[in-house]
Amino acid sequence: MTTTLITGANKGLGFETARQLVAAGHTVYLGCRDAGRGRAAAESVGGHFIELDVTSDASVTAAAERIRAEAGRLDVLVNNAGISGAFASPADVTAGSLQEVYDVNVFGTVRMIHAFLPLLRESSGAIVNVSSGMGSITITSDPARGESALHSVVYSSSKSAVNMLTTQYAKAFPELRINAVDPGYTNTEFNGNRGTQTVEEGAEVIVATAMAGADGPSGTYKDRSGTLPW
Template sequence: MTTTLITGANKGLGYETARRLLEAGHTVWMGARDEIRGREAAEALGGTFVQLDVTSDSSVEAAAKTVAAAGGLDVLVNNAGIPGPFAQAEDLTAADTEAVYGTNVVGIVRMMHAFLPLLRESDEGTVVNVTSGVGSFGFAHDPERVESTVVMPLYTSSKSAVTMLTVQYAKAFPELRINAADPGYTATDFNRQQGTQTLQEGTDAIVELATRGGSGPTGTFIDRSGAAPF
């Protein structure tokens, strides 16, 4: 049975991804910073809660030890992320930048460092990094795409970094399948429920990558329609 860990799994895209992967037969660790909300979410779905704050070395290291003691890991879904302040570009500060990058980018590096030993022991070692189309240079320059209308310097650039991290980790660890998924404009608390896609539609690309059984290409960037432009 495939064992999967999802960060930020107590709500939104993470929660729906957990639901769908449990339905597909995975054993799912549902990571969340808040223990009460995380346990409630895991109990509601039949997943297993693990306390996990991707901005904390000690939290991530403890989670890795917990997962290792339970038998290992096959799939890591790096879903946790924050939008940062909804502010004018001139009002953004260095502290804002450190907070957004600390979760969205450094958090992935922290997770990879801690969980790589487990993933490399698996016959189907897989990493899915949840990125965003707003970090795509192709979409940002396409006036036909909604992503081209977004002006959020910190969040968008952090997701560009996530996509490049994906490519670089895929090159560094060719024995794993490491890919990036763009959920698209999905209705979540993240965008104040303004997205035009359902949660199921928003998790299509994530679930697709997480259920390939360690096969297929690596270092790619997809959305629910297929390959997305970098």
């Protein structure tokens, strides 16, 4: 049985990823900060709620200890938890703006990988880092792409950092499969339900990457249509 942990899993892409992976036969732990919402989400898909705040070292450590005690293994870690922060004018961006977003999107990813790395290495497992096309320097610099017209200093730079973390961890741990994915502009609360694709479509690349076998790729960045430029 494949054991999977998904952060930020009580709604949106995390929840849909959990639903699809449970349906595919995974034992799924839904990591959520809010116990009430987390338990309800887990019960609705047949998964297991685990209290988890990726901004807290103590919370992440406790989650790792619980999964080792209960499941004895972790095969897939999906680092989905993320926040956008306020989309302020670049002139109004402060160091504090970055600290709040980076604590979830970047430092949260590092906390999770550091805490769960022993379990993942024991199972020769996989890490899926949920990134964004807005984290691609190539895409956001291409005048032909709509992303190039947006000035998202905080969120975009945080996802660029996630991409770099992905490549560096993938090189450091070749026994694992560590990849970044872009779900695309998905219709969720994250963007005020303005997305152009369904949550099922958005979760597609996350699920496919989580389910890739031992011979799957590592150190890649892709969306549901294929490989993306860093």
